Structure formats: C-alpha cells, structure tokens
Amino acid sequence: MSNVPIIILKEGTEEVREREARKQNITAMVAIAETVRSTLGPKGMSKMLVDSLGDVTITNDGAEILNNLDIENIAANMMVNVAKSIDEDIGDGTTSAVIFSAALLNNALELIEQSIHPKPVMHGYKLAADKALEIIKEIAAKISSEDDEILKNVAKTAMNAKDIAPLKDFFSNLALNAIKQIAEEDGKTFARVSNVKIVKSPGKSLKDSELINGVYTQKDKVNAMMPELIKDAKIAVIRRKLDVKKTEFDAQVRISSPSEIQKFLDQEEKILRDYLKIFKDLGVNVIVNSSDISDKFGGYLAKEGIAGIKNVGESDYKSILKAVSANLVDDLKSLSEEDLGFAEKVHFEKLGDDEYTLFSGCKNPKSVSILLKGGLDKILSTAEVSLNDVLSVIAKVIDTKTVVAGGGAIYIELAKRIRAYANEIGGKEQLAVNAFALALEEIPKTLIRNAGLEEIEMLTELRAAHKTADDKWIGIDTITNAIGDNFKKGIVEPAELINHIIKSGSELANLILRVDRIISAKGSR
Ligand SMILES: Nc1ncnc2c1ncn2[C@@H]1O[C@H](COP(=O)(O)OP(=O)(O)OP(=O)(O)O)[C@@H](O)[C@H]1O
Ligand SMILES: [Mg+2]
Known part of the structure; x- marks a missing residue:
C-alpha cells in the first residue's frame, strides 16, 4: 500500500491545492488593496459608493469603503476584518493596514514562487515584526496628556486626509476640548470616546458646530x-x-x-x-x-x-x-x-x-456632546465619521502617550533598521526580513504616488535622508510636497496605530501563508 493519505471529500466539494490556493488568496487581497490604495493620504482620491438602492456616498474613508465591498474570497474578507479591528481600536489606519497586509503577502508570494518554502518566510516575518515593535518602543516620542500642541497635531494629521481638512484647526480644538473634558484619572489619565456623543443638527455651516457641557x-x-x-x-x-x-x-x-x-x-x-x-x-x-x-x-x-x-x-x-x-x-x-x-x-x-x-x-461632566452643524445631510454624515476618527486618535494618545511622525517617516526609519537587522540573520529568513522592510515602504510609496510625485526618486531620497538617529522623523509632506522633519511639522500619529498595523498585518500573513488548501463545501460560492 502506498503512504499517500487518501482524503475522502463529500461529493461536490471543491479543493484547491498548495500554490494555487495561496495565489488565489493573495491575488484577492491585493485586488482589495488596489481598490483603496488611491485614497491614502492628504492627496488621496475619493470613491463613489453606490448601494443597491442607487444611494450615492462619496468617501475616502477606508473603513467605509471596505464596509461596502461585497467580497467573496475568505482571505480577503479576513484582511478587511483586520482593517476594521484597527478602525474600532484606534479609529484610523484602515487603508494603511490593508496596503501593508497585502504588500506583505505579495512579497511572500514572490519568495515562494522562487521556490522558498513558506516556513522560513513565516519565521522571517515573525522576527521582523517583533523587531519592528521593539524599534517603535525605542524611538517613539513620549508625551504627557497635557501636551495640547501635540495632541492637536495628532488630530490634524488624522484630518489631513479627510474632507474636513480645511477646518482642521477648528475641529482639532473642538475635539481636544471634548476629550480633555471627559478624560478620567485612575492612576493614569484615560479617555473613552463613547463619552463624547456627536449629535447632528441642521445649521449654516460645520464651523457653527459646538461643544456642549452636557x-x-x-x-x-x-x-x-x-x-x-x-x-x-x-x-x-x-x-x-x-x-x-x-x-x-x-x-x-x-x-x-x-x-x-x-x-x-x-x-x-x-x-x-x-x-x-x-x-x-x-x-x-x-x-x-x-x-x-x-x-x-x-x-x-x-x-x-x-x-x-x-x-x-x-x-x-x-x-x-x-x-x-x-x-x-x-x-x-x-x-x-x-x-x-x-x-x-x-x-x-x-x-x-x-x-x-x-x-x-x-x-x-464626564460625558459631553458635540453638536455638529451643517447644511447637507451627506456633509454632516461624512464629517461625523471623520470627527469620530479624530476623537479616537486623541483618546488613544491620551491613553498611550506615545507618538511617531507620519508622512511615511516612521515606515522609512523602520525599514532602514529592519534591513540592518536582516544582515545579522542568515539563511532564507534574511530574504523574508528584507521583504518585510519593503512592505513597510509601501505606505510612503503610496503617499508619494497619490500626490502625483516621482515614486522611485522620492523614495530613494527619503531613504538617503535617514542617515543618523536624528533623521528618524524625516518624511514627506504631501501638502507642500517637501521632504523634512515631519515631527517638527506637526505630522504625528499614535505609535499604537503603527503597532497595530504591524501586529495584525503580520499575524494575518502568517495565517494565510499556512493555508495550503482551500476546501469549499458545495454551494459555498
Ligand atoms: N501632510 C501630510 N503629508 C504626508 N502624509 C500625510 C500628511 N498628513 C497625513 N499623512 C499620512 O496619511 C496617512 C493616512 O492616510 P488616510 O487617513 O487616508 O489613511 P488611513 O489612516 O490609513 O485610513 P483611514 O481611511 O481609516 O483613515 C498616514 O500615513 C499619515 O501619516
Ligand atoms: Mg486616516
């Protein structure tokens, strides 16, 4: 008798094996990432969502777009769920999470197609992710919950890529005042966004919105x-x-x-x-x-x-x-x-x-309302989604008190240090660690591309600019199209956001790479 196990499947069960299985999953994930990629950053474009009743929403919010996609592939759905969990926990970063996860898997697929076994790829990714988290811990700026300037900058950065960007000064003040009002002390300061209620009301303009002490x-x-x-x-x-x-x-x-x-x-x-x-x-x-x-x-x-x-x-x-x-x-x-x-x-x-x-x-009061005023229903709803994100990121920073510079800065610095780390590792894992660094750079690359700038040129310039530890916050400002210290420019985001993107992206990659078969029951597609 032969040693090959005999798998008996029910009639009608469809089985897809090894390479094909992996490829199918990753291709679906990359396709989703391509859908949201062009919305990333201040120069991102919007998507027009049309539901089955013909109702139209124009948005550049990753979570909102993903919610409206009808996705069949299970792996792609898992990726969407990862992105949504980031939106729930941090209130921001869905688009980045999708771009990073898809890049990780795409790079892994390339290695596997060069006949590298998925095992060392998964191991290399795990090493790189742990290292990345360690680096973030080391280099993130520690702030106090009283540091209003930075807290406002966190809010403004989150708003840069949203429709309410022209009112970011106004809304960052409003959101910060709301969060500070409801922040509580329990050994350390913390804030729960659920204690800020947004109430939409017809009015002349969003600028008439107000914080109610109650x-x-x-x-x-x-x-x-x-x-x-x-x-x-x-x-x-x-x-x-x-x-x-x-x-x-x-x-x-x-x-x-x-x-x-x-x-x-x-x-x-x-x-x-x-x-x-x-x-x-x-x-x-x-x-x-x-x-x-x-x-x-x-x-x-x-x-x-x-x-x-x-x-x-x-x-x-x-x-x-x-x-x-x-x-x-x-x-x-x-x-x-x-x-x-x-x-x-x-x-x-x-x-x-x-x-x-x-x-x-x-x-x-430890619970307050923001009365959001505006003329059109659609404007009010879009502003509500963005304001919710802004409140969440401020609350996150009040809770965790660590920030990093955005506009690609953190990703370039991580990629640089992870490449250095790859040199310490031998074997096939080294290739995977390098592939991880490349996936991190997908975020700055996309920001550059969406701003209509020269991708390779700018990325090379950014890499070169990160010479010493003092250069860690050099990134691109796609509002002015200048490369410089983004921390000084006030482009900052919660360190926890990047942690979350890296953790969940690499966990997802691990899960998907382990799949070598797709067995679909009859009628599941
Ligand atoms: N002035 C700026 N110049 C360059 N990049 C910026 C600037 N302001 C913000 N960013 C970057 O834009 C990115 C965020 O873009 P965006 O808000 O579209 O996506 P997201 O946060 O990943 O997803 P979501 O749709 O959930 O908000 C971050 O990487 C942030 O650092
Ligand atoms: Mg965002």
Missing part, C-alpha cells in the same frame, strides 16, 4: 404639559416603572361592586402619590427613567412642574449619569439627595426632525 438624548418629555425648560435642574436617574403593577395590589382584590372599584382606584392613587412625594420632598424637577412612566403619573408630574423622560436606553442613561453626576437608583425608597444630578438647564428641543432632551451647564 448631553443630548433623543427623547421627548412624556407629557406635553411639562415645562419646556427647567433651570437649576435636580435630576433623578432611575430604573423603576412609574406605574402601578397589578401585583402591587392585594392578590385577593376582586372587583365585584362599585365600592371595590373605588377602593382599587384609591389604592392606585395612593401608590402614585407616594412616588410623587418622594420626588417632591427631594426637590427633584427632572426624572430620567430607563423604564416606563404611565400617562397618569406623567400627568401628576406635569401638574407639579416636574419634567420626565421614559424608556431611556442604557447607553443614553449612562451618559446622562456621567454628565450630571447622578447615581442610578432602582429602589425609589432609597433615593436620596446624593443620588441626584445637576444641570443648569434641561431643555426639550427639536433638531431636524427629531425631539431631544438637552442637559447642559453640567458641573465637570
């Missing part, structure tokens, strides 16, 4: 007679149905006579009156309830000049708690003065077609 919630008051505006609001945030549940009555209540109906109503009345007394005694004039408020109780509240909103979702009441500094209370009997929150104003207003409750003038 939060917006898409809710209207439960009773029309409640006041529109409450000044010096004392706010109770509760999770308790303000209604009379049947079980609260004596189980034996059987209504068989008019007097019993009256008794029933009296009992209901009493329970509701007791609730009302609790609020009145504490001077509460605004109630935020994550549960229901009955129409009847809403009426009682309105008569007392108390406003209330009901069925407030978890993320909304959590931001209200943080903005007004209140405690969530389940049991009304335990509600006390300390649980109440405060806002100078609680106002019910309409923004566009929606009703909102605005809590403003909060004391040191």
Whole structure:
C-alpha cells in the first residue's frame, strides 16, 4: 500500500491545492488593496459608493469603503476584518493596514514562487515584526496628556486626509476640548470616546458646530404639559416603572361592586402619590427613567412642574449619569439627595426632525456632546465619521502617550533598521526580513504616488535622508510636497496605530501563508 493519505471529500466539494490556493488568496487581497490604495493620504482620491438602492456616498474613508465591498474570497474578507479591528481600536489606519497586509503577502508570494518554502518566510516575518515593535518602543516620542500642541497635531494629521481638512484647526480644538473634558484619572489619565456623543443638527455651516457641557438624548418629555425648560435642574436617574403593577395590589382584590372599584382606584392613587412625594420632598424637577412612566403619573408630574423622560436606553442613561453626576437608583425608597444630578438647564428641543432632551451647564461632566452643524445631510454624515476618527486618535494618545511622525517617516526609519537587522540573520529568513522592510515602504510609496510625485526618486531620497538617529522623523509632506522633519511639522500619529498595523498585518500573513488548501463545501460560492 502506498503512504499517500487518501482524503475522502463529500461529493461536490471543491479543493484547491498548495500554490494555487495561496495565489488565489493573495491575488484577492491585493485586488482589495488596489481598490483603496488611491485614497491614502492628504492627496488621496475619493470613491463613489453606490448601494443597491442607487444611494450615492462619496468617501475616502477606508473603513467605509471596505464596509461596502461585497467580497467573496475568505482571505480577503479576513484582511478587511483586520482593517476594521484597527478602525474600532484606534479609529484610523484602515487603508494603511490593508496596503501593508497585502504588500506583505505579495512579497511572500514572490519568495515562494522562487521556490522558498513558506516556513522560513513565516519565521522571517515573525522576527521582523517583533523587531519592528521593539524599534517603535525605542524611538517613539513620549508625551504627557497635557501636551495640547501635540495632541492637536495628532488630530490634524488624522484630518489631513479627510474632507474636513480645511477646518482642521477648528475641529482639532473642538475635539481636544471634548476629550480633555471627559478624560478620567485612575492612576493614569484615560479617555473613552463613547463619552463624547456627536449629535447632528441642521445649521449654516460645520464651523457653527459646538461643544456642549452636557448631553443630548433623543427623547421627548412624556407629557406635553411639562415645562419646556427647567433651570437649576435636580435630576433623578432611575430604573423603576412609574406605574402601578397589578401585583402591587392585594392578590385577593376582586372587583365585584362599585365600592371595590373605588377602593382599587384609591389604592392606585395612593401608590402614585407616594412616588410623587418622594420626588417632591427631594426637590427633584427632572426624572430620567430607563423604564416606563404611565400617562397618569406623567400627568401628576406635569401638574407639579416636574419634567420626565421614559424608556431611556442604557447607553443614553449612562451618559446622562456621567454628565450630571447622578447615581442610578432602582429602589425609589432609597433615593436620596446624593443620588441626584445637576444641570443648569434641561431643555426639550427639536433638531431636524427629531425631539431631544438637552442637559447642559453640567458641573465637570464626564460625558459631553458635540453638536455638529451643517447644511447637507451627506456633509454632516461624512464629517461625523471623520470627527469620530479624530476623537479616537486623541483618546488613544491620551491613553498611550506615545507618538511617531507620519508622512511615511516612521515606515522609512523602520525599514532602514529592519534591513540592518536582516544582515545579522542568515539563511532564507534574511530574504523574508528584507521583504518585510519593503512592505513597510509601501505606505510612503503610496503617499508619494497619490500626490502625483516621482515614486522611485522620492523614495530613494527619503531613504538617503535617514542617515543618523536624528533623521528618524524625516518624511514627506504631501501638502507642500517637501521632504523634512515631519515631527517638527506637526505630522504625528499614535505609535499604537503603527503597532497595530504591524501586529495584525503580520499575524494575518502568517495565517494565510499556512493555508495550503482551500476546501469549499458545495454551494459555498
Ligand atoms: N501632510 C501630510 N503629508 C504626508 N502624509 C500625510 C500628511 N498628513 C497625513 N499623512 C499620512 O496619511 C496617512 C493616512 O492616510 P488616510 O487617513 O487616508 O489613511 P488611513 O489612516 O490609513 O485610513 P483611514 O481611511 O481609516 O483613515 C498616514 O500615513 C499619515 O501619516
Ligand atoms: Mg486616516
């Protein structure tokens, strides 16, 4: 008998082997990278996305474009998921992640086609990735969370490649103020972007956008007679149905006579009156309830000049708690003065077609809103996506406190040091480490190409400019088309962004290179 294993596959299963399998996957990944490549950087172009209903979106946001691609190849889908995870974690860098991952795999494919086994390629990539992370740790600039200038530059760099770039001074101030307001201290400073809520509102221009010291919630008051505006609001945030549940009555209540109906109503009345007394005694004039408020109780509240909103979702009441500094209370009997929150104003207003409750003038709120104003819906939506990215990168830098220079600088420096490292390594791994360095340079190369500049010439110039450690931040500014110290020019990004791109790109490469068969079940394509 022969030693060749016999693989029995179900009828209809399609099997693609070795070289062909790898090639299919990598070709699909490169094709995706080609789709987003031209959007990278300040001079990147936009894509026009047309959905199945014919709705058009024009965007240069990598995540948005990738979300709209209908991709069949599984490996390419994995790459898209890696890019999306970067967008979720850092808020930026999707396009770069795709370009880098695809370049890594394409370079690996070339080595494999020269009859180098995937094993040393994978090993070489692992060595190079570890080395790259080590280098970033060593050379990244350490900053403090008080370094407003750098934090603003991080914001502006992220905006350079977006439609809101002309307003980058305005929005970097707005975003930084928002993040600084919600930053918390717990041994170290940290900021959660989810505590900044962006609310879109029709207005003259994006420049009228403003930071609100408080939060917006898409809710209207439960009773029309409640006041529109409450000044010096004392706010109770509760999770308790303000209604009379049947079980609260004596189980034996059987209504068989008019007097019993009256008794029933009296009992209901009493329970509701007791609730009302609790609020009145504490001077509460605004109630935020994550549960229901009955129409009847809403009426009682309105008569007392108390406003209330009901069925407030978890993320909304959590931001209200943080903005007004209140405690969530389940049991009304335990509600006390300390649980109440405060806002100078609680106002019910309409923004566009929606009703909102605005809590403003909060004391040191740990949750804030940005009221994003603009004329066209599409402009507002694009600005919202970009602003979200900007808030995320600032928060990331406040958390991690390390930055590197963009405009290709970090990639050129990494490539240089990794090539030096390759010389220390012998064997086939050395070729892979060099291939890794080449993949890193794909980012500056693309930035140059997208600016319409001479790719090879500029890349050679950049490489040559990185002579000593002092030259580490030399990159290209594709707004002025000049080569120089990009850190000094304020082109900076979170070091964590590059870490993430390198880690996930190389993990993905490892995973894909290990595949030597594609076995698709019948009907999976
Ligand atoms: N003035 C500048 N000159 C050259 N490059 C710049 C400049 N400003 C920003 N960049 C670079 O542009 C790149 C980011 O481009 P872009 O925002 O289009 O892609 P991304 O961040 O990878 O993906 P995403 O679509 O998620 O934002 C970074 O490498 C950044 O350093
Ligand atoms: Mg970006």
